[in-house]
Structure formats: C-alpha cells, structure tokens
Amino acid sequence: MDTQELGFCGPGLMGGPMIRHLLRAGHAVRVWNRTPEKAEALVPDGARVAATPRELALNADVVLLCVADAAAVEAVVFGANGLLDEHADQASRPRMRLIVDHSSIPPDVTRALAARAAALGVGWIDAPVSGGVGGAQAGTLAIMAGGVDAHVESVAPILAAYASRVTHMGAVGAGQTTKLCNQAIVTATVAAIAEAVSLARRSGIDAAKLPEALAGGWADSTLLRTFVPRMTQDGLDPIGALKTFQKDVDTVAAAAQQTGTPMPVSGTVQQLLRLGAAMGLAQADLSGFIDVLQTARSMPQ
Structure with missing residues (x-):
C-alpha cells in the first residue's frame, strides 16, 4: 500500500485507535483535536500535532474526521481556522x-x-463506521461510504488500515443513510437485550449466563456477547455514552419523517433514550438501557 501524508481530526475513543493503525501502516499523520491532550497522546506513536484544522489542510491531500456531531463537523471544516475557512489567508x-x-x-x-x-x-x-471501540482497536471496522466512485476507490487503501470492509453505497449521503439503518438495528437490539436481562433478573435466574445459554441460537450475536457482560458486571471501561445513541436515533426519526417511513420500534427506543436522559443517564455507558429499566423496577406498580 502506498503511504501518504494524512490529516486526522478527532482522536477520541474511536479516532485514537484508527490513527494508530494508520501510523503502523506507514502513513505520516498530523492530528488535531479540540482538547490538545488527546492529540498529544498520539505523539509517542509517531503522530504530529497540528495547532488548527487549517494546518492539516495545508499539509495533506486527504483529511479524515471523526467528531461528535454535525455542528462539530461544520465547525472543523468551515469555522475559524477550519479546513476550509473562507476567511483564512488565501495566499496559502x-x-x-x-x-x-x-x-x-x-x-x-x-x-x-x-x-x-x-x-x-x-x-x-x-x-x-460500525464495530465500536473494539472494532477500531482490532482494525476490523465496517465502513459504509457515500461519494464519487473515483474518490472512494482512491481512499480504500487508506481505510484498509483499520477497516475489514468498505462498501460503496452510492452518492454523497448514502453512507450516512446506511449508518442510520445500522443504528436502528443496533439500538433496538441493545434495548431488547436490556429487557431480556431485566426479565432474567426478576425471574431469579443468572442473567450473566444468557450469552452462554443462547450461543448458536437465533438470539446469539456480537451485541448479545458484548452487552450482557456490560449490563451484569461493574468496573468495565466505557465504550461510548448513551447520548450518542440518542443523537443517532433522533436522526433516524428525522429521516423516517422525511421519507414517510413507519419505524415504530425505533420510535419506542427513542422515547426510552429520552427517559434515560431525563433520569441523568446521558453520560452513562451505551449499556445504560439496563439502568433505565432497573430504576423502573423500584417504581410503584
């Protein structure tokens, strides 16, 4: 694979491992983050820290973003000292x-x-991307891409550093629509797993044994094996915040409204996530669905 000089904005839980894979593949990577410490943590791995996103745009042909939401993307690209800051010195x-x-x-x-x-x-x-922090660390993410054919083909070798699969879904925006389909399935499944764990507990059986009991059956899945331990054990490192699921399901709901698509299951999950936020659980781990249901246990019947 030809190595390139790249820029990367957003070395968080997902972006950090992705950047390390790029560096191991031989790419030169300049990194920017709103919190400089997160970028500086990658210096021992070989990354260079940029003072602004604009610095990345001046020094790399390709810049990759992995930031929190649409507002952050717009700010990083078009804001002051952004990648495409229209008020920057046009001499450079x-x-x-x-x-x-x-x-x-x-x-x-x-x-x-x-x-x-x-x-x-x-x-x-x-x-x-899909695959979570574990997929980012293992370099096995699934990427769903939207854009011009030639553009997607040109970056596929770069993305191969941390993705096991890149699927070109169509024009710009198609990747995001595919991710919404992914999140509709993931959030509904995690909510269902939380209900199953709650039912097991209230019935007096060991919920932690569900992955073993259901292994090989239709209910078996990566999500089951990932989230049952997170819902039944304490002290595990977080893999994301529940507010991320809420953001994604709100976006699913908006897309459903725009396209006239009935999505009653996602609608229920959306309300469950809103309830969690009202309970102060927005920053809880992605497994926080169980905390919403466990709290409901103590409420009057």
Missing part, C-alpha cells in the same frame, strides 16, 4: 483535495456540507 491555498468524514451526522446535512466543499474544489466522502 489548502493542499487538501478530499475530506473523509467518519462522523455520524444526518444525510441531508452531509449533502449540504459536501456541496459547500465542492464549490471550493474539495471532494467529500461520508464514511461512517
């Missing part, structure tokens, strides 16, 4: 010609941001 034109956005944001916002970038001569690939 960006070297960057392609943005790869691993963030999960609404498809219509993606298309609007991509159009703004295209007007400045920069291509856009929406490339949200």
Whole structure:
C-alpha cells in the first residue's frame, strides 16, 4: 500500500485507535483535536500535532474526521481556522483535495456540507463506521461510504488500515443513510437485550449466563456477547455514552419523517433514550438501557 501524508481530526475513543493503525501502516499523520491532550497522546506513536484544522489542510491531500456531531463537523471544516475557512489567508491555498468524514451526522446535512466543499474544489466522502471501540482497536471496522466512485476507490487503501470492509453505497449521503439503518438495528437490539436481562433478573435466574445459554441460537450475536457482560458486571471501561445513541436515533426519526417511513420500534427506543436522559443517564455507558429499566423496577406498580 502506498503511504501518504494524512490529516486526522478527532482522536477520541474511536479516532485514537484508527490513527494508530494508520501510523503502523506507514502513513505520516498530523492530528488535531479540540482538547490538545488527546492529540498529544498520539505523539509517542509517531503522530504530529497540528495547532488548527487549517494546518492539516495545508499539509495533506486527504483529511479524515471523526467528531461528535454535525455542528462539530461544520465547525472543523468551515469555522475559524477550519479546513476550509473562507476567511483564512488565501495566499496559502489548502493542499487538501478530499475530506473523509467518519462522523455520524444526518444525510441531508452531509449533502449540504459536501456541496459547500465542492464549490471550493474539495471532494467529500461520508464514511461512517460500525464495530465500536473494539472494532477500531482490532482494525476490523465496517465502513459504509457515500461519494464519487473515483474518490472512494482512491481512499480504500487508506481505510484498509483499520477497516475489514468498505462498501460503496452510492452518492454523497448514502453512507450516512446506511449508518442510520445500522443504528436502528443496533439500538433496538441493545434495548431488547436490556429487557431480556431485566426479565432474567426478576425471574431469579443468572442473567450473566444468557450469552452462554443462547450461543448458536437465533438470539446469539456480537451485541448479545458484548452487552450482557456490560449490563451484569461493574468496573468495565466505557465504550461510548448513551447520548450518542440518542443523537443517532433522533436522526433516524428525522429521516423516517422525511421519507414517510413507519419505524415504530425505533420510535419506542427513542422515547426510552429520552427517559434515560431525563433520569441523568446521558453520560452513562451505551449499556445504560439496563439502568433505565432497573430504576423502573423500584417504581410503584
């Protein structure tokens, strides 16, 4: 694989491992993060720290993003000292010609941001990921991409550093729509697992044994094996915040409304997540569905 000089914005729980895989593959990577300490933590691995996103755009052909939400993507790209800051010194034109956005944001916002970038001569690939922190660490993420064929083909060797599969789903925005389909399935499944754990506990059986008991059956899944331990054990490192699920399911609901798609299961999950937020659980681990249900146990019948 040809090595390249890359920029990367957002070395968080997902982005940090992804950057380390890029470095191990031989790429030179400049890193920026709103919290500088998160970027500096990658210096021992070989990364260079940029003072601003603009610095990344000046020094790399391809810049990858993995940030929290649509507002963060817009700020990083078009804000002050952003990748495409329209008020920056135009004497220093960006070297960057392609943005790869691993963030999960609404498809219509993606298309609007991509159009703004295209007007400045920069291509856009929406490339949200699935596989969680474990997949990022193992380098086995699944990437669903939207964009021009040639653009997706050109970055596939780069993404192979941390993805076992890159599927081109169509034009810009198609990757984000596919991620919404993914999140509709994931959030509904995790909610169902929390209900099963709660039912097992209230029935007096050991809920921690559910993955063993259901192994090989239709209910067996990566999510079952991941989340039952997180719902039955204490002290495990978090793999994300429940507010991330809420953001994604709210986006699913908006897309369902725009397309006239009935999604009653996602609607119920959305209300469960809103209840969790009202209970102060927005920052809880992604397994926090069980905390909502456990609290309900103590409520009057």
